[in-house]
Amino acid sequence: MRTTDFRRSTLKNMVNVFLIAASLLFNLYGVAQASVPTTTPPVIDGIVSNGEWVLSEVIPLPHGSMHTKHDANFLYILLDLTGDTVNDNLTVDYFWLSFDVNLNEAIDSGTDVMYGLCQGNLGLTYYLGPGSWTGCNPTTSQLGTGFGPSHNSSINHRIFELAISRAEISALTNDYVRVGVRTASPNPSFQDNVPINFYNDFSNNLYIYFSQPEACVGQICYYSCEPGACSESNCLVNVPGMTGCMGVGQINYCGCIGICPASSCVVFVPFP
Ligand SMILES: [Ca+2]
Ligand SMILES: [Ca+2]
Numbered sequence: 403m404r405t406t407d408f409r410r411s412t413l414k415n416m417v418n419v420f421l422i423a424a425s426l427l428f429n430l431y432g433v434a435q436a437s438v439p440t441t442t443p444p445v446i447d448g449i450v451s452n453g454e455w456v457l458s459e460v461i462p463l464p465h466g467s468m469h470t471k472h473d474a475n476f477l478y479i480l481l482d483l484t485g486d487t488v489n490d491n492l493t494v495d496y497f498w499l500s501f502d503v504n505l506n507e508a509i510d511s512g513t514d515v516m517y518g519l520c521q522g523n524l525g526l527t528y529y530l531g532p533g534s535w536t537g538c539n540p541t542t543s544q545l546g547t548g549f550g551p552s553h554n555s556s557i558n559h560r561i562f563e564l565a566i567s568r569a570e571i572s573a574l575t576n577d578y579v580r581v582g583v584r585t586a587s588p589n590p591s592f593q594d595n596v597p598i599n600f601y602n603d604f605s606n607n608l609y610i611y612f613s614q615p616e617a618c619v620g621q622i623c624y625y626s627c628e629p630g631a632c633s634e635s636n637c638l639v640n641v642p643g644m645t646g647c648m649g650v651g652q653i654n655y656c657g658c659i660g661i662c663p664a665s666s667c668v669v670f671v672p673f674p
């Protein structure tokens with residue numbers, strides 16, 4: 403092969419890799435994700451207990467993952483930042499969680515909201531315009547902050563657990579919400595915005611559906627999802643007396659004490 407042919411071929415391969423990567427990113431962040439209903443709401447304390455978040459929808463983040471579940475009153479979110487293993491002050495290890503409340507893909511002053519840390523507590527701010535917000539307001543949503551292990555990593559890392567009031571984000575009558583999320587840390591240094599620039603432009607926000615299972619067979623529940631955007635199916639197997647959790651593929655074995663709950667699975671099936 404001549405040098406020019408080699409270069410051309412290499413360039414073509416690089417373009418293909420870029421297109422595949424771009425397609426994956428679109429699939430991860432550009433289309434619908436689901437939130438799984440739960441009858442056992444997580445405890446919002448900043449600690450990921452055994453099996454607490456295993457049966458959930460998982461959205462990958464650059465330095466960890468976002469898990470979602472819901473019930474009639476709350477959208478539960480875990481920001482499990484396995485890539486932030488340095489416990490900085492919570493003024494600089496922080497998150498933003500943004501909602502397009504009226505679902506119109508535009509930033510509406512006084513309507514759309516952003517949750518974040520206000521002097522260590524959860525605060526609710528209203529958008530005034532792109533990249534501009536009111537001061538902090540009281541909220542009935544809840545936040546637990548922590549630094550420890552989870553089922554995703556045994557190495558201590560930054561954890562934010564949230565229960566977002568569905569009333570505050572008008573998720574009572576609509577069956578989905580549109581979300582943007584920032585996670586940030588100085589050590590290691592990152593500032594991840596998913597999707598990029600979400601706080602200035604809502605047009606690419608994540609869709610999170612309050613899904614219901616299509617069917618349950620015993621303890622296995624099946625959910626439909628968009629092809630290319632399906633979360634990994636996952637199972638929780640409760641093991642009496644075991645310490646901690648151990649993941650084997652998509653099956654998580656977690657210890658439990660006393661009368662253990664039945665093991666169960668969440669299975670995502672792409673619909674055409
Ligand atoms: Ca917890
Ligand atoms: Ca940090």
Ligand SMILES: [Ca+2]
Pocket residue numbers: 502503504505506507508509510513514
């Ligand atoms: Ca809006």
